[in-house]
Structure formats: C-alpha cells, structure tokens
Amino acid sequence: MCLRADGKGRVLMENPNWPLWNVTIHTPRLTMRIVRERDALALVELAGKGIHDPADMPFEDPWTDLPSPEFEQSMLQFFWRCAANLSAQSWRLPFAVYRGEDIVGLQDVSADDYPVRRCVNTGSWLGQSYQGLGLGKEMRAGVLNFAFESLGADRAESCAFEENHASIGITVGLGYEPNGEAVTNRRNTPARDLKYAMSASGWSHSAAKEMNVSVSGVDDAVRRQMGLA
Numbered sequence: 001m002c003l004r005a006d007g008k009g010r011v012l013m014e015n016p017n018w019p020l021w022n023v024t025i026h027t028p029r030l031t032m033r034i035v036r037e038r039d040a041l042a043l044v045e046l047a048g049k050g051i052h053d054p055a056d057m058p059f060e061d062p063w064t065d066l067p068s069p070e071f072e073q074s075m076l077q078f079f080w081r082c083a084a085n086l087s088a089q090s091w092r093l094p095f096a097v098y099r100g101e102d103i104v105g106l107q108d109v110s111a112d113d114y115p116v117r118r119c120v121n122t123g124s125w126l127g128q129s130y131q132g133l134g135l136g137k138e139m140r141a142g143v144l145n146f147a148f149e150s151l152g153a154d155r156a157e158s159c160a161f162e163e164n165h166a167s168i169g170i171t172v173g174l175g176y177e178p179n180g181e182a183v184t185n186r187r188n189t190p191a192r193d194l195k196y197a198m199s200a201s202g203w204s205h206s207a208a209k210e211m212n213v214s215v216s217g218v219d220d221a222v223r224r225q226m227g228l229a
C-alpha cells in the first residue's frame, strides 16, 4: 500500500493488489472512482431515498422494485459480484460518482470479450435530487473518455426505454447513432427498448470528447487486470 495525492490535494491509498482502485475520472463537476465498501453503503442510502417514480421502471433488471431489506442487500451483492466476477472475458466497472463530498449516483461501464470485441456498454443512475442538472451527461462523458482514450475501445453501446427522455437525451446529445430496438418484458408488459451505438470515429467528433475530462491511474497493472496486457 502507498499514498498519493489526488488533484485536490487529498491523500489516497494506492493498492497495488487491486489496480483498478487507483483509477480516477474527473469531469468539470464530478469525481468518479470504482465503488469500494464505503461508497457501496453510501449508494445504498442514496438509492433508498429514490431514483425514480415508483410507477415507472427505467431499468431492464427491475432491481428498484425489491422490498427492504432485499433491496439494500441485493445492491451490496451487485457491487461484490462486479469485483468477484471481473475477468478478461467479462467485466463491469461500477464508478461511484461524487460532486464535491456528496455521492450523487453510479455510472457503470461493462464489456464481454473486450480484448477481442473492444465494445463497451454503459448504465447509470442519479439520486432524484441530483437529476436534471446535466450531471448524467458528465458521468457518461467520463466513462466514454476512459473507454475510448484509456482502454482503446472501438465502440460504445447504450439502450433505454423509449420514454426515458433524459437517458436518450444524453445518448443522442453525445453523438451516438440509432442501432435498432428490442421488445422487453417489463413488469409483464411489453416495453420498447431503443438501442444506440457510437463508433471510434463517432467518438472523435463527440461532444463528450470536447468536455474537460481527465482519467488517472490507468497503467499496465490496470490493463493486466483487465486482460489487455
């Protein structure tokens, strides 16, 4: 274990045994780091205050429908599974998103067979009181920068139910192209899921690339952990 300072002079503990913990993404207003235990507990508390109107379901996996305490426990298990199942063949990196000292939400980026396919998927949520402020766009721009610039992605994909105007607004606003649709069983009702994709050439013209984003901590140890070196 060794110490280093982040951009704001705070001392961070670097752990060579889990290199991904050293990755930090800064956007103009946000700091993003892979979820650790204290972040997981804070995210459970934030999510418990509400992510969406209970009448709606923006997620394909309806995890927010679970009653307490299964809701809280399944969230913790999700974070532990992300770490436990990480491999070159399949990974899902959950980034805790902070605005100053406040945890505001989660942005994840995932891939299957990444060393060959070079394609990532993203998913996200913000606590309700942090929605509608443009933070969702910054979070997505942050992980897109990480994927395309730090990991050499060729493609990013995203999907959202047709009525999720904020999610689709981010996707389209950042320059993804339409990529088909699917019908999903949502609470036993068919729901139209719109798919979008951004190529590496789309990334080079994306508004996300213009945003002031910096990524630190991606080194050979991180690439090895992800099966890239």
Ligand SMILES: CC(C)(COP(=O)(O)OP(=O)(O)OC[C@H]1O[C@@H](n2cnc3c(N)ncnc32)[C@H](O)[C@@H]1OP(=O)(O)O)[C@@H](O)C(=O)NCCC(=O)NCCS
Pocket: 051, 052, 058, 059, 123, 124, 125, 126, 127, 130, 131, 132, 133, 134, 135, 136, 137, 138, 159, 160, 161, 164, 165, 166, 167, 168, 169, 170, 173
């Ligand atoms: C989806 C989510 C992450 C978006 O983050 P956000 O910070 O609230 O969204 P933003 O404020 O950045 O808005 C995104 C864009 O959509 C646009 N938008 C938002 N609501 C809209 C609406 N009803 N109609 C049209 N456009 C809309 C915004 O104007 C913005 O576009 P702009 O940057 O060009 O102005 C957030 O709302 C959330 O957590 N929702 C609940 C969980 C969820 O839906 N997760 C995603 C599942 S796919």
